[in-house]
Amino acid sequence: MKKLETAITFAALMLAASPALAVDTTKVYNSGLLVLVFVGICALFVVSQMIPAIIMLVGALKGLFKNRKVTTVQALEKNVH
DSSP, rough: HHHHHHHHHHHHHHHHHHHHHHHOOOHHOOOOOOHHHHHHHHHHHHHHHHHHHHHHHHHHHHHHHHHHHHHHHHHHHHHHH
């Protein structure tokens, strides 16, 4: 029962405090359309650089695990003969 009281009190405090944390963005953000276009182009550059990096990471991981399998099979064959 004590946990329920604590949860209700916490929820009431959070609901009461949420309007105080709200901000009117029209007064804070007054940049123009060109700033948004610039930020969008920067984000496009970042994403376009991440795609080849992810492809190289996947290729490196495939190569790493492929060599382990071959090495393990070769080691087992040497031990059998």
